[in-house]
Amino acid sequence: MSALLEVRDLRKSFGGVTALDDVSFTLGEGEFLALIGPNGAGKSTCFNLVNGQLPADGGEILLGGRSILGLGPREIWRRGVGRTFQVAAIWGSLTVCENVQMALLSHAGQVLRFWRAARERYRDEALALLGDVGMHAQADRPARELAYGDVKRVELAIALANSPRLLLMDEPTAGMAPRERNELISLTRRLVRERGISVLFTEHSMDVVFAHADRIIVLARGRLIAQGDAAAIQADPKVQETYFGSGRMLARGRA
Numbered sequence: 070m071s072a073l074l075e076v077r078d079l080r081k082s083f084g085g086v087t088a089l090d091d092v093s094f095t096l097g098e099g100e101f102l103a104l105i106g107p108n109g110a111g112k113s114t115c116f117n118l119v120n121g122q123l124p125a126d127g128g129e130i131l132l133g134g135r136s137i138l139g140l141g142p143r144e145i146w147r148r149g150v151g152r153t154f155q156v157a158a159i160w161g162s163l164t165v166c167e168n169v170q171m172a173l174l175s176h177a178g179q180v181l182r183f184w185r186a187a188r189e190r191y192r193d194e195a196l197a198l199l200g201d202v203g204m205h206a207q208a209d210r211p212a213r214e215l216a217y218g219d220v221k222r223v224e225l226a227i228a229l230a231n232s233p234r235l236l237l238m239d240e241p242t243a244g245m246a247p248r249e250r251n252e253l254i255s256l257t258r259r260l261v262r263e264r265g266i267s268v269l270f271t272e273h274s275m276d277v278v279f280a281h282a283d284r285i286i287v288l289a290r291g292r293l294i295a296q297g298d299a300a301a302i303q304a305d306p307k308v309q310e311t312y313f314g315s316g317r318m319l320a321r322g323r324a
Contacts, residue, residue, distance in 0.1 A: 073098050073267045074119070074235055079128035081114050088114040090291040091128070096235070101258060101268045103282035105275075107311075110288040112271045116239055119269070120152055121145040132235065151233035155240035157224040161213030165204060165223055168212055169195035172230035198226040201260055218249045225257060229264070236261060238270035242277055250274060254281045279303070 074096035081089040089111045096102050104112050117123040119130055121142045130138045137145050146152075159168045173191035199205045202222040207215070212223065221241065228236060241257065242250030254277050261268050272278050278285060279299040286296040289311045295302060302308055 071098050072096065073100075073133060074269065075129070075131040075134075076115075076119070077129040077131070079115070079118060079130065080126045081111075081118060081123065082126055087291050089118070092288070092291070092293050093128075094286050094293060094296065096267050096269055099262065099265055099267055101261070101281060101283045102270070103278045103285045104269060104271050104288065105273075105278060105285060106288035109290070111291040112288055113239065114291075115288070116152075116237055116269075116271065119145075120150065120237055146231060149231070149234035150237065151228040151231055151235070152237040153221075153224050153228050153239065153241055155243050157217070157220045159212050159220060159223055159227070161211070163212055164209050165212050165215070166192060166195050166199065166208040168223055169198050169226050169230060172227040176231040195226075195230075198229055199223075201229070202226045202256065218245055218253070221245065221253055222256075225253075225260075229260065232264070233266055236266050236268045238268060240271055240273065242272065242274055247274075247276065250277055251280065 072095040076095070077093050079089050079092045080087075092111070092115065104115065106112055114123065118125050119137075121137070121140050121144070125138060128138070129136060132145075132148060132150065137148060137150075140148075160171070163171070170191050173194055177191070196205060196208055199208050202225050204219060204222050204226065207219065212220070215223065228238075238257070242253055245253065257268070258281055260266075270282075282299065284296065284298060285302045287294050287302060287305075287308050294311060295305045295308045297305070
């Protein structure tokens, strides 16, 4: 499997606190890779460095063999990196369909002064994306009326609007019930496999991680301490000691 994303010796500190300490990993083409670790492990910092929201202190980030280190979020987005956030946010004043249309307009580089003139642009494409995430029937509903699980589905449609090669998902199932979160991740896996998209995601729900991740990497105190499939991570003594030292059982899928 060839690597789409390569992170090499990535470093970041905030004052005297080291958030990432020479972290290196790869993400293969079409791979569904989970990044886990306890609070303060450096997961969000890693995401924000890859996404260009924070500058790195050192190291390298390659996307498709080309460096993206130092680029801003918008330029990285234009190079084919989508992202969803732990707390989903969409425009409540727009309809569900219009939210996705806005993302499609942005991807096409079309900035219009008046939204009224843009209401019919990319509507068919937006409806197709909403159909993919199971939201076609709610396309003309005001987004502010949606349940949170449906907001997450719309956010996924928006993230797919720029036809990404890489999708970063920060706590995609946060705030969702067990059945909802497994349905969302199953849907995401199906869609990204159909499109050949690679995914890097953080997640606290171990049932989601072990059921769906192709491979798992574990951070603790800014350092990479383990990587492998679910069985290898569950059996790793350093993971058990460092990440689950509170006595909670990794094998039971609790976060």
